[in-house]
Amino acid sequence: MKTYVCQVCGHIAFDQAPVDCPVCKMPIENFENVPDAIKKPLDPENLTEDERRHIPFIKIGRECNAISLNRCVDVQIKVGAIEHEMISEHFINFIDIYIDRKYIMRAMLTPKRSYPLISLCLNVTSGSLSVISNCTVHGNWRTKVALEET
Ligand SMILES: [Fe+2]
Known part of the structure:
Protein backbone atom coordinates (compact mmCIF):
# COMPACT_ATOMS: atom_id res chain seq x y z
CA MET A 1 0.00 0.00 0.00
CA ALA A 37 4.41 7.57 6.77
CA ILE A 38 2.49 5.37 9.22
CA LYS A 39 4.27 3.72 12.10
CA LYS A 40 3.70 0.03 12.56
CA PRO A 41 3.91 -1.84 15.85
CA LEU A 42 6.95 -4.09 15.98
CA ASP A 43 4.84 -6.92 17.42
CA PRO A 44 1.06 -6.32 17.14
CA GLU A 45 0.40 -9.02 19.75
CA ASN A 46 2.71 -7.40 22.24
CA LEU A 47 2.50 -3.60 22.01
CA THR A 48 5.09 -1.39 23.64
CA GLU A 49 4.03 1.41 25.98
CA ASP A 50 4.77 3.98 23.29
CA GLU A 51 2.61 2.10 20.78
CA ARG A 52 -0.20 1.76 23.32
CA ARG A 53 -0.11 5.53 23.83
CA HIS A 54 -0.59 6.34 20.11
CA ILE A 55 -2.60 3.65 18.35
CA PRO A 56 -6.29 4.64 18.02
CA PHE A 57 -8.90 2.41 19.63
CA ILE A 58 -12.26 2.19 17.89
CA LYS A 59 -15.52 1.33 19.61
CA ILE A 60 -18.52 0.67 17.35
CA GLY A 61 -22.15 1.01 18.50
CA ARG A 62 -25.46 0.62 16.68
CA GLU A 63 -28.00 1.83 19.23
CA CYS A 64 -27.88 5.55 18.53
CA ASN A 65 -31.11 7.55 18.72
CA ALA A 66 -29.57 10.83 17.60
CA ILE A 67 -30.32 10.20 13.92
CA SER A 68 -33.98 9.30 13.60
CA LEU A 69 -34.45 8.96 9.84
CA ASN A 70 -31.73 6.46 9.11
CA ARG A 71 -29.67 3.78 10.64
CA CYS A 72 -26.29 5.04 11.68
CA VAL A 73 -23.13 3.59 13.05
CA ASP A 74 -21.78 5.26 16.15
CA VAL A 75 -18.05 5.34 16.44
CA GLN A 76 -15.98 6.33 19.39
CA ILE A 77 -12.28 6.82 18.72
CA LYS A 78 -9.82 7.16 21.55
CA VAL A 79 -6.14 7.62 20.88
CA GLY A 80 -4.19 5.34 23.11
CA ALA A 81 -5.06 2.60 25.56
CA ILE A 82 -2.69 4.56 27.75
CA GLU A 83 -3.88 8.16 27.66
CA HIS A 84 -1.77 10.44 25.54
CA GLU A 85 -0.78 13.81 26.98
CA MET A 86 -2.23 17.01 25.50
CA ILE A 87 0.33 19.71 26.30
CA SER A 88 1.60 22.39 23.87
CA GLU A 89 4.91 20.61 23.30
CA HIS A 90 3.35 17.22 22.68
CA PHE A 91 -0.22 16.40 21.73
CA ILE A 92 -2.48 14.55 19.31
CA ASN A 93 -2.84 17.08 16.53
CA PHE A 94 -5.51 15.46 14.38
CA ILE A 95 -7.52 12.31 13.80
CA ASP A 96 -8.34 11.47 10.16
CA ILE A 97 -11.18 9.07 9.31
CA TYR A 98 -11.47 6.93 6.16
CA ILE A 99 -14.02 4.49 4.81
CA ASP A 100 -12.60 1.98 2.33
CA ARG A 101 -9.40 4.07 2.20
CA LYS A 102 -11.34 7.17 1.13
CA TYR A 103 -11.11 10.22 3.35
CA ILE A 104 -14.27 11.15 5.29
CA MET A 105 -13.32 13.75 7.86
CA ARG A 106 -10.66 15.19 10.14
CA ALA A 107 -10.95 16.13 13.79
CA MET A 108 -8.43 18.86 14.65
CA LEU A 109 -7.47 18.90 18.30
CA THR A 110 -5.79 21.48 20.48
CA PRO A 111 -3.75 20.91 23.62
CA LYS A 112 -4.97 21.57 27.14
CA ARG A 113 -8.73 21.76 26.50
CA SER A 114 -9.41 18.60 24.54
CA TYR A 115 -8.84 14.90 25.07
CA PRO A 116 -7.69 12.76 22.16
CA LEU A 117 -11.15 11.23 21.92
CA ILE A 118 -13.98 11.82 19.44
CA SER A 119 -17.44 10.39 18.82
CA LEU A 120 -19.25 10.45 15.51
CA CYS A 121 -22.26 9.03 13.69
CA LEU A 122 -21.52 7.52 10.30
CA ASN A 123 -24.04 7.14 7.51
CA VAL A 124 -22.50 3.85 6.43
CA THR A 125 -23.07 0.36 7.77
CA SER A 126 -20.38 -1.61 5.96
CA GLY A 127 -16.87 -1.24 4.67
CA SER A 128 -13.56 -0.79 6.33
CA LEU A 129 -13.02 2.06 8.75
CA SER A 130 -9.48 3.38 9.06
CA VAL A 131 -8.36 5.93 11.60
CA ILE A 132 -5.04 7.77 11.61
CA SER A 133 -3.90 9.66 14.67
CA ASN A 134 -1.14 12.23 14.33
CA CYS A 135 1.08 13.04 17.28
CA THR A 136 3.12 16.25 17.06
CA VAL A 137 6.18 14.37 18.30
CA HIS A 138 5.68 10.71 17.37
CA GLY A 139 4.04 10.81 13.95
CA ASN A 140 1.15 8.84 12.43
CA TRP A 141 -0.51 5.67 13.76
CA ARG A 142 -3.34 3.72 12.26
CA THR A 143 -6.12 1.32 13.22
CA LYS A 144 -8.44 -0.42 10.79
CA VAL A 145 -11.71 -2.27 11.56
CA ALA A 146 -14.52 -3.77 9.50
CA LEU A 147 -17.95 -2.14 9.92
CA GLU A 148 -19.91 -5.19 8.75
CA GLU A 149 -22.69 -6.21 11.12
CA THR A 150 -22.02 -9.41 12.92
FE1 LIG B 1 3.19 11.20 21.34
Whole structure:
Protein backbone atom coordinates (compact mmCIF):
# COMPACT_ATOMS: atom_id res chain seq x y z
CA MET A 1 0.00 0.00 0.00
CA LYS A 2 1.42 3.36 -1.05
CA THR A 3 1.00 6.36 1.22
CA TYR A 4 1.15 9.96 -0.01
CA VAL A 5 1.54 12.72 2.55
CA CYS A 6 0.39 16.31 2.03
CA GLN A 7 3.38 18.44 2.96
CA VAL A 8 1.07 21.29 3.96
CA CYS A 9 -1.38 19.70 6.39
CA GLY A 10 -0.04 16.18 6.96
CA HIS A 11 -3.05 14.40 5.46
CA ILE A 12 -2.26 10.89 4.20
CA ALA A 13 -3.83 9.55 1.01
CA PHE A 14 -3.75 5.83 0.23
CA ASP A 15 -2.77 4.28 -3.11
CA GLN A 16 -2.55 7.55 -5.05
CA ALA A 17 -2.27 11.27 -4.42
CA PRO A 18 -5.56 13.18 -4.88
CA VAL A 19 -5.91 16.06 -7.34
CA ASP A 20 -6.46 18.38 -4.38
CA CYS A 21 -5.89 17.63 -0.72
CA PRO A 22 -9.35 16.96 0.78
CA VAL A 23 -8.26 18.62 4.03
CA CYS A 24 -6.32 21.80 3.08
CA LYS A 25 -7.27 21.92 -0.65
CA MET A 26 -3.68 22.33 -1.83
CA PRO A 27 -2.91 20.77 -5.27
CA ILE A 28 -1.38 17.37 -5.96
CA GLU A 29 2.17 18.79 -6.22
CA ASN A 30 2.21 19.06 -2.45
CA PHE A 31 1.91 15.30 -1.96
CA GLU A 32 4.99 13.16 -1.46
CA ASN A 33 5.19 9.40 -1.57
CA VAL A 34 6.35 8.48 1.93
CA PRO A 35 6.53 4.69 2.32
CA ASP A 36 6.93 4.77 6.11
CA ALA A 37 4.41 7.57 6.77
CA ILE A 38 2.49 5.37 9.22
CA LYS A 39 4.27 3.72 12.10
CA LYS A 40 3.70 0.03 12.56
CA PRO A 41 3.91 -1.84 15.85
CA LEU A 42 6.95 -4.09 15.98
CA ASP A 43 4.84 -6.92 17.42
CA PRO A 44 1.06 -6.32 17.14
CA GLU A 45 0.40 -9.02 19.75
CA ASN A 46 2.71 -7.40 22.24
CA LEU A 47 2.50 -3.60 22.01
CA THR A 48 5.09 -1.39 23.64
CA GLU A 49 4.03 1.41 25.98
CA ASP A 50 4.77 3.98 23.29
CA GLU A 51 2.61 2.10 20.78
CA ARG A 52 -0.20 1.76 23.32
CA ARG A 53 -0.11 5.53 23.83
CA HIS A 54 -0.59 6.34 20.11
CA ILE A 55 -2.60 3.65 18.35
CA PRO A 56 -6.29 4.64 18.02
CA PHE A 57 -8.90 2.41 19.63
CA ILE A 58 -12.26 2.19 17.89
CA LYS A 59 -15.52 1.33 19.61
CA ILE A 60 -18.52 0.67 17.35
CA GLY A 61 -22.15 1.01 18.50
CA ARG A 62 -25.46 0.62 16.68
CA GLU A 63 -28.00 1.83 19.23
CA CYS A 64 -27.88 5.55 18.53
CA ASN A 65 -31.11 7.55 18.72
CA ALA A 66 -29.57 10.83 17.60
CA ILE A 67 -30.32 10.20 13.92
CA SER A 68 -33.98 9.30 13.60
CA LEU A 69 -34.45 8.96 9.84
CA ASN A 70 -31.73 6.46 9.11
CA ARG A 71 -29.67 3.78 10.64
CA CYS A 72 -26.29 5.04 11.68
CA VAL A 73 -23.13 3.59 13.05
CA ASP A 74 -21.78 5.26 16.15
CA VAL A 75 -18.05 5.34 16.44
CA GLN A 76 -15.98 6.33 19.39
CA ILE A 77 -12.28 6.82 18.72
CA LYS A 78 -9.82 7.16 21.55
CA VAL A 79 -6.14 7.62 20.88
CA GLY A 80 -4.19 5.34 23.11
CA ALA A 81 -5.06 2.60 25.56
CA ILE A 82 -2.69 4.56 27.75
CA GLU A 83 -3.88 8.16 27.66
CA HIS A 84 -1.77 10.44 25.54
CA GLU A 85 -0.78 13.81 26.98
CA MET A 86 -2.23 17.01 25.50
CA ILE A 87 0.33 19.71 26.30
CA SER A 88 1.60 22.39 23.87
CA GLU A 89 4.91 20.61 23.30
CA HIS A 90 3.35 17.22 22.68
CA PHE A 91 -0.22 16.40 21.73
CA ILE A 92 -2.48 14.55 19.31
CA ASN A 93 -2.84 17.08 16.53
CA PHE A 94 -5.51 15.46 14.38
CA ILE A 95 -7.52 12.31 13.80
CA ASP A 96 -8.34 11.47 10.16
CA ILE A 97 -11.18 9.07 9.31
CA TYR A 98 -11.47 6.93 6.16
CA ILE A 99 -14.02 4.49 4.81
CA ASP A 100 -12.60 1.98 2.33
CA ARG A 101 -9.40 4.07 2.20
CA LYS A 102 -11.34 7.17 1.13
CA TYR A 103 -11.11 10.22 3.35
CA ILE A 104 -14.27 11.15 5.29
CA MET A 105 -13.32 13.75 7.86
CA ARG A 106 -10.66 15.19 10.14
CA ALA A 107 -10.95 16.13 13.79
CA MET A 108 -8.43 18.86 14.65
CA LEU A 109 -7.47 18.90 18.30
CA THR A 110 -5.79 21.48 20.48
CA PRO A 111 -3.75 20.91 23.62
CA LYS A 112 -4.97 21.57 27.14
CA ARG A 113 -8.73 21.76 26.50
CA SER A 114 -9.41 18.60 24.54
CA TYR A 115 -8.84 14.90 25.07
CA PRO A 116 -7.69 12.76 22.16
CA LEU A 117 -11.15 11.23 21.92
CA ILE A 118 -13.98 11.82 19.44
CA SER A 119 -17.44 10.39 18.82
CA LEU A 120 -19.25 10.45 15.51
CA CYS A 121 -22.26 9.03 13.69
CA LEU A 122 -21.52 7.52 10.30
CA ASN A 123 -24.04 7.14 7.51
CA VAL A 124 -22.50 3.85 6.43
CA THR A 125 -23.07 0.36 7.77
CA SER A 126 -20.38 -1.61 5.96
CA GLY A 127 -16.87 -1.24 4.67
CA SER A 128 -13.56 -0.79 6.33
CA LEU A 129 -13.02 2.06 8.75
CA SER A 130 -9.48 3.38 9.06
CA VAL A 131 -8.36 5.93 11.60
CA ILE A 132 -5.04 7.77 11.61
CA SER A 133 -3.90 9.66 14.67
CA ASN A 134 -1.14 12.23 14.33
CA CYS A 135 1.08 13.04 17.28
CA THR A 136 3.12 16.25 17.06
CA VAL A 137 6.18 14.37 18.30
CA HIS A 138 5.68 10.71 17.37
CA GLY A 139 4.04 10.81 13.95
CA ASN A 140 1.15 8.84 12.43
CA TRP A 141 -0.51 5.67 13.76
CA ARG A 142 -3.34 3.72 12.26
CA THR A 143 -6.12 1.32 13.22
CA LYS A 144 -8.44 -0.42 10.79
CA VAL A 145 -11.71 -2.27 11.56
CA ALA A 146 -14.52 -3.77 9.50
CA LEU A 147 -17.95 -2.14 9.92
CA GLU A 148 -19.91 -5.19 8.75
CA GLU A 149 -22.69 -6.21 11.12
CA THR A 150 -22.02 -9.41 12.92
FE1 LIG B 1 3.19 11.20 21.34
